[in-house]
Amino acid sequence: MRCPYCKDPMEEGCVQGPRGIYWSEKPSKFIPPYKKNTMPLSEETxxxxxxxxxxxxxxxxxxxxxxxEKQVYW
Structure with a gap:
């Protein structure tokens, strides 16, 4: 994959979180964030x-x- 900004090759890897990974419009004080416009990006395990x-x-x-790719295991 190439970077959409500079067009250089991108390094493949992963992002991890202790209680799940979520997208939200604003930061949350709670884990996981229980907000209206929150999208889980990973499974909670x-x-x-x-x-x-x-x-x-x-x-x-x-x-x-x-x-x-909701959950990735290496």
């Missing part, structure tokens, strides 16, 4: 760390998440 595949551009310092 007790036995594994929620993980989602991502691509990172070191130059532009951006990360693109692959949210259609």
């Amino acid at each position: 007790f036995l594994t760390i929620p993980t989602i595949r991502a691509h990172r551009c070191q130059k532009c310092e951006i990360i693109i998440l692959c949210s259609k």
Whole structure:
């Protein structure tokens, strides 16, 4: 995958969170965020760390998440 800003190749990896990964319009004080316009990007589990595949551009310092792949295990 190439960076949409600088067109350099992006590094493939993952983003992890201890209680799930969520998209929200505003930051939340609660984990997980129980807000109206919140979208879970990973499954909540007790036995594994929620993980989602991502691509990172070191130059532009951006990360693109692959949210259609809800849970990724390596």
